[in-house]
Every structure is written in C-alpha cells, then in structure tokens.
Amino acid sequence: MEDDYEMGAVEDYLDEEFLEGRIGHSESDDEYDRSHDNASDTSSLQARKGKDIQGIAWDRLNITREKYRQTRLEQYKNYENIRNSGEASEKECQPTEKGGMFYEFQRNTRSVKSTILHFQLRNLVWATSKHDVFLISHYSIMHWSALTSKEFEVMNVSGHVAPSEKHPGSLLEGFSHTQVSTLAVKDKLLVAGGFQGELICKYMDQKGISYCCRTTHDDNAITNAIEIYDSDSGPVHFLASNNDCGVRDFDMEKFQFVKHFRFSWPVNHTSLSPDKKLLVVVGDNPEGLLVDAHTGKTVQEMHGHKDFSFASAWHPDGQMFATGNQDKTCRLWDVRNLSKSLAVLRGNIGAIRSVRFSSDGRFMCMAEPADFVHIFDVGSGYTKRQELDFFGEISGMAFSPDTEALFVGIWDRTYGSLLQYTRSRTYTYLDSLL
Known part of the structure; x- marks a missing residue:
C-alpha cells in the first residue's frame, strides 16, 4: 500500500464554475462562502421534486450536471500500482444491465462530515x-x-x-x-x-x-x-x-x-468465511489467497486481478466471495472451484475500494474511490445493477444488519455528507385492496 496520494475535491472545479457563472462579479467572497455554508439537507420528497440530492445549485453554474459528469468520467485519474491495469482488465468484464431500483434515496445529511486520511483505505x-x-x-x-x-x-x-x-x-x-x-x-x-x-x-x-x-x-x-x-x-x-x-x-x-x-506482501484486507474456517487475504499482490483460518496455511491462490486489492467480502452462504481491486474490477469467486472467477464486474472511473454483501445475500454493493456505488442483484447472476451517482470521494459504505438501509459517506470540503438509502419494497399483498 502506498503512503500518500493527492485526492481531488469536487469543489475545486465547481467553485470555479460557480464564480464564473454569477451575474456580474460584484458579490464578495464572504457572500459566496455563506451560500455554501447555508446549504441544507435534501430529503426524498425534495429529490422527487427535482432538487439535487447533494444540494449542488446547478442552475447557478456554467455547466450542467450531465456535462460535469462527462468531464469527471473523462478526467478522473485512477490510481494504479501496476501500470495500465485498468485497461488490461477491461476485456474480461461481463456486461450488466443498469436501471435497477433496489434502494431508494432517503436523505442527504450535510452536517455529517465523513473524512478520509488515507486515499486507499x-x-x-x-x-x-x-x-x-x-x-x-x-x-x-x-x-x-x-x-x-x-x-x-x-x-x-x-x-x-x-x-x-x-x-x-x-x-x-x-x-x-x-x-x-x-x-x-x-x-x-x-x-x-x-x-x-x-x-x-x-x-x-x-x-x-x-x-x-x-x-x-x-x-x-x-x-x-x-x-x-x-x-x-x-x-x-x-x-x-x-x-x-x-x-x-x-x-x-x-x-x-x-x-x-x-505473508510475503502487505495485507490490505481480510475476510472471514461465515463458518469461520477460511480467510480471504488480499493485498499488495495481484494474486489473492484463500487461507485456513486456524493454521494460516494457504489453501489456494486466486489468479485474475491485474493490480493490488483492497477489498473482500463473503456471501452469507459461505460458497462465494468477492475481491475488489485497483484494476477497476470486482471479481466473484466460488470456493469450490477457484481456477477462474465466476464474474468480473467493472466500475466507471476507478478502483473498487469497498465491497459489501447484504445480510440476506440478495445484494452486493461495490464502491469506487469517488462518485459511484453499484448495487448488484445476486439472484440475476450479477447482471442487473443499480448505480448510485453523486460527486465526491467515498469514505465508506454500509448496509444495516437488517438490510433495510444503505449509508454512503462522502468526503469533500464543500459537499461532504452522509447519504442514506432505504430498501425498496413491493407489497403485492395490497394489490387486492386497490
């Protein structure tokens, strides 16, 4: 794992657009600062009425959200320890269908400032x-x-x-x-x-x-x-x-x-299997290890990733696990046959730095360094996904133990916050009452 790296803030670009987009330039910097400080939380009702979930005032900028998203996709630089690992992994990734609605936006809380001290963790x-x-x-x-x-x-x-x-x-x-x-x-x-x-x-x-x-x-x-x-x-x-x-x-x-x-290389993440018998160990090596949790002896190596890994997680059934890597992919593995990964899922702009399964095993969540969290439907073979789209570095994410909520921390000097999503439910038994 590297010691330092400079993270970019969303505000650096948006502030420039904000200042250029004002009518005239008579307002003071103090007034500009106050406009940021007074930014309020966003509720699900406000979001449904069209308010940006992060409170970014796009109508006051010289750039639309769509154009800025495209700019971020083109300009965000993914950190790699092994050169061109993101390109090398691209051809192995399976196509996925975007558009799922597994978790609904509930609230963005601006007063909660989630911060990061190390860019890879x-x-x-x-x-x-x-x-x-x-x-x-x-x-x-x-x-x-x-x-x-x-x-x-x-x-x-x-x-x-x-x-x-x-x-x-x-x-x-x-x-x-x-x-x-x-x-x-x-x-x-x-x-x-x-x-x-x-x-x-x-x-x-x-x-x-x-x-x-x-x-x-x-x-x-x-x-x-x-x-x-x-x-x-x-x-x-x-x-x-x-x-x-x-x-x-x-x-x-x-x-x-x-x-x-x-082990022979720095360990960046470890996950214990549900039956407490096996450990997934990943770190500063493209190969991951499946290890006996009692003896520490290597059971098998996992080959496929092109860079260093920083995330891992077990599915609750104990037969599958996932690894997240700086080659922009998350790989799914079946413990019964580790000769090849089950699926290779790709992010949009960067490394997969966090991976989580919901406790009921229905969903897997993977977070990029910034801007995107992807929720996959496990039952579809990871072919259907929901994409959470925002701006800012991701400090972490967590399902609640009962799977009813999903939280995402955003680090940014201006737009830092805590995003809350709620499990989407379809109550078909109510149809007969309608």
Whole structure:
C-alpha cells in the first residue's frame, strides 16, 4: 500500500464554475462562502421534486450536471500500482444491465462530515442498525442517529487516549494524536486502527477505552483493515490486517492477542468465511489467497486481478466471495472451484475500494474511490445493477444488519455528507385492496 496520494475535491472545479457563472462579479467572497455554508439537507420528497440530492445549485453554474459528469468520467485519474491495469482488465468484464431500483434515496445529511486520511483505505462508515451509523470525522469517531438527526462524539483521538481498564498486553500509556486509518463496529464493540499500528477498542455501552495496543513497531505498520466476528466458542474476536505483511487475531473476552499469520506482501484486507474456517487475504499482490483460518496455511491462490486489492467480502452462504481491486474490477469467486472467477464486474472511473454483501445475500454493493456505488442483484447472476451517482470521494459504505438501509459517506470540503438509502419494497399483498 502506498503512503500518500493527492485526492481531488469536487469543489475545486465547481467553485470555479460557480464564480464564473454569477451575474456580474460584484458579490464578495464572504457572500459566496455563506451560500455554501447555508446549504441544507435534501430529503426524498425534495429529490422527487427535482432538487439535487447533494444540494449542488446547478442552475447557478456554467455547466450542467450531465456535462460535469462527462468531464469527471473523462478526467478522473485512477490510481494504479501496476501500470495500465485498468485497461488490461477491461476485456474480461461481463456486461450488466443498469436501471435497477433496489434502494431508494432517503436523505442527504450535510452536517455529517465523513473524512478520509488515507486515499486507499475506505472502510470508515459502519451501520449497527437502520438508524445508527459510525464514521470518522477528522480526529473524531462519531455516532449519527438517523432517527433523531443528532450526532454524538464517541471518541476523540486528537489528544491523549489511554485505556481505563487493565489487561495483560494493553498499552496503559495509550496513544497521542492518533491518525485513524480504518474502523470497524459490530454490536457494542468499536475498534479503530491507526497509521502507526495502533489499535483502540471501546465498548459503546461502557465508559472509557477498554484496550489499546500497538501491533508492531515496524516502520510500515499502518492498520489497513479490521474485521470483528463472533468466535465459535462464544467470545468476540477481531482480525487486524497490517502493512507489515501480518494478520493478527485478538480475543476481546480475555483482551489477548492470540494468533499471528505472516505473508510475503502487505495485507490490505481480510475476510472471514461465515463458518469461520477460511480467510480471504488480499493485498499488495495481484494474486489473492484463500487461507485456513486456524493454521494460516494457504489453501489456494486466486489468479485474475491485474493490480493490488483492497477489498473482500463473503456471501452469507459461505460458497462465494468477492475481491475488489485497483484494476477497476470486482471479481466473484466460488470456493469450490477457484481456477477462474465466476464474474468480473467493472466500475466507471476507478478502483473498487469497498465491497459489501447484504445480510440476506440478495445484494452486493461495490464502491469506487469517488462518485459511484453499484448495487448488484445476486439472484440475476450479477447482471442487473443499480448505480448510485453523486460527486465526491467515498469514505465508506454500509448496509444495516437488517438490510433495510444503505449509508454512503462522502468526503469533500464543500459537499461532504452522509447519504442514506432505504430498501425498496413491493407489497403485492395490497394489490387486492386497490
């Protein structure tokens, strides 16, 4: 995984168009700033009446939405570690039918500012219910309630953070000025990973921090991904994937580090199968690995991607999994035959940096670095999809556990927000009443 990269903001181009498009040029910059600050949320009703879901005032610009979309498609530069990987993968992609309506736009909340600290790591939005969302906003980990439209700070890591409990192996002195690279939330447990290998664990129903540790003192120690899971024996565990080529397993009942699997390249993402027997491991190598979750031994390699991978996810049935890559594709795999991927799905402008399946297994969601999230109908063989189209870098996305909601975090200096979508339902039993 690379250390730095410059992300572009939507406002850089739109601001220029806004300033050129004003009637005359007598207005002050202060007035221009106020016009941005006063931008309001957008509801589903307003969107149906024609309001832009992000509140972008296209009628005041010198460019239409359609023209700007075309400009972004032509000019957005996808980051590649292996040159021309996006072109090399294009011929293998299967055609898909756009136009599905699986999730409907519900609300865009401008007051929720979801931010990104590393351009390749986009797992910074998590939902624990259809109303409760957790995300990173600068140095704060925030809880947003879609029910009350209120935001609460769960943790602030800009200063000193230290555990309030004593456990063997916990770093009692804690950390200062932590840069959060990744996040995971499940039920009541929140785990944040940092650029220096930091891990900070907090139970949301308890005061203070439960556990802090540094996975390694290696110079290349960034925590790339975290997965929380319930072990077969009962206690909650989590897996940490690190740039030092390691995957580590932690027991949150005993607050102990219990396993360490080592690989030959930096691990960017790891996913545990529903039966807890297999791990998908992807990272700074075009090949992915299927690994025995108990021993760390490689079961089989997956060949097909042209660049480095940063996302993976298992279908709930435990037979299929997906991998997302900087070659602009998401590949679907059948664990019973890994000689070739089942399907190759392509994004519009960039790498597939996040992949999620809905808990009922009906949908798979994949997010590009910016502007597009694609929802695929699994039952159609991934041939039917819905395209969520907006502007801005994507900090993360999450289905709610009951599949009723989908949240997408947008990072942009002006148009940053949290998008909320609701599961589309057709109540055919009501037809007889009409």
